Amino acid sequence: MLDTRTRKLTLAGILTAVAVLSGVFSFPVLGSRCAPVQHLVNILAAVFLGPLWGIGVAFSASLLRNIAGLGSLMAFPGSMIGALACGMVYYYTRQLGLTCVAEALGTGVFGALAAYPVAALLMGLTPASYTVYIVPFFISTGVGSIAAFILLRFLLPKIRRG
Template structure:
């Protein structure tokens, strides 16, 4: 196994665990902003595929250990992937935030509706039912991630940390 793949696996496990712990102990009704905080950090350090896997692991832990609904998975993976994709394409932190908010706040919210109807008996409402809940949560968490990453960038530690992961 390549050394950089092992580093990415370890960082993915650490971030997924942090996402689970933060989402468990710092809880807001119908919101998981720390999932989105971790998604933005994973997007920058790991990219779209590993970021997706990190969000998937966190969501599965939240479902298995806390009894969360499938929203814990669906509400995170699209944003994590899009965040990593946009960051990789533009190499600007703000695009990781944009990807997280659009991916989670809009796309995941819309995708979640049919799953919630099928598995949890959600009454027939609008396909946009979850958008008002997902956008503020993803925005708040993504901005927290942005602030941390911006501080690392300003102190010139962000590029050093990223290069250690790649070498």
């Protein structure tokens, strides 16, 4: 039987792979690359692994997507802040709906605001405003959060029954 750490590492690797491979299905919105599967993965990691593992999955996926040319540097603050937010909310409340909202707010607001200095200082872009990434980040995280909510509403009761 595998120990807990090995199971978590295996699931983290699978979730990272799903997030990286799904990067091919991202789409541009207002100067940002929207990757809704990353947000679905953030919520799955929050539910099955916890906040710290979720941040690790988000970081790893962002790094690998950037290396493969499938993402931008703005993926780091967006995905990692969203992963932290939904991971903490699920850890403390165990409520799926609140977890999905936390992902959307974490990425859509705080991640978007954190993306501004990344775009301006590291990518050499000149965003019109510090709030310019809120709409595209919300679109991406909204799609991913809704998909995660629907998936987990059906999946969690079956897993809990064992």
